[in-house]
Amino acid sequence: MKKIATALLSVWLLATAATLQSCDNDDDDYYIYPYARPTAIVTVKPNADNSSFYLQVDDSTTFIPTNMKVSPFGNKEVRALVNCTPTENPTAHQGQTVTINWIDSILTKPTVANLAEKNDSAYGNDPVEIVNSFETVAEDGYLTLRFRTRWASGRPHRVNLVHRTDVNTPYLLQFYHDAAPESAAGPVADGLVAFRLDSTFNEPDTTINITLQWNSYSGTKTHTFKYKPRKD
Known part of the structure; x- marks a missing residue:
């Protein structure tokens, strides 16, 4: 997986970051526009054993990933930048289903x-x-x-x-x-x-x-x- 360029303090250095972690493939390809930019800042919310998770976008909006079953950050709740696209797959959950193109946690x-x-x-x-x-x-x-x-x-x-x-x-x-x-x-x-x-x-x-x-x-x-x- 491509990793974000290591930043001082482990914060996301927006001015120098060249690559982002991809969580839907393990190849060495770089993402190009429109996948290079985050589409949202979210809270990653896994359940207790990280058998599932969802993304809280704001106070009333949630995203349900369709191409990732578990959180790449384990059972910790973290804030993250994500690039995702809406899907048309029906879901029994409340929230918009999305495909995650990449996701990267922030400090x-x-x-x-x-x-x-x-x-x-x-x-x-x-x-x-x-x-x-x-x-x-x-x-x-x-x-x-x-x-x-x-x-x-x-x-x-x-x-x-x-x-x-x-x-x-x-x-x-x-x-x-x-x-x-x-x-x-x-x-x-x-x-x-x-x-x-x-x-x-x-x-x-x-x-x-x-x-x-x-x-x-x-x-x-x-x-x-x-x-x-x-x-x-």
Whole structure:
């Protein structure tokens, strides 16, 4: 199987990725347009023994794969980029049946502990930009972010998300980035990461506003997401 070019931090480096993992064949062919681009960002949801799985596209849309029986990521729930095409095969399940052309997981991790005034020293406060794209979204229990920064070869970057319960703003999440000093002169590239939101965000029965805060190259920035709490 073709693998995505290894990225620092194991995040999906959108600017440098040359190949993607194919899960419906094992040959050495590269995908060409229109299969080169992802058609959706999804949550991969296997059952307990990974004897079946489905893809959650958004709060109300599911995809049922017809050409893959089990998740290529085992019984772990992860966020992933997928290129798929609709099928006309009938199904007993609710959801659109699809053929998966390729699927590749992205870094999926929980939020980390809020250390208040020690957050910067623990998690880093290096500048980063959040990219306004379809990958940057709050849905299905996750905040998924496409971010842009400068990269230094051979030095992993760390990214973390903290629920700031020590401030007056409700549902405030702060994105932290720890880069190498030499990254300041490195090339610009994008990364992709998904954070599983804690249970606090899923307790309400109505849509809530989530505020994301980060240290950009031009100072502190914020963005508000509309989020529908996940109900499993």
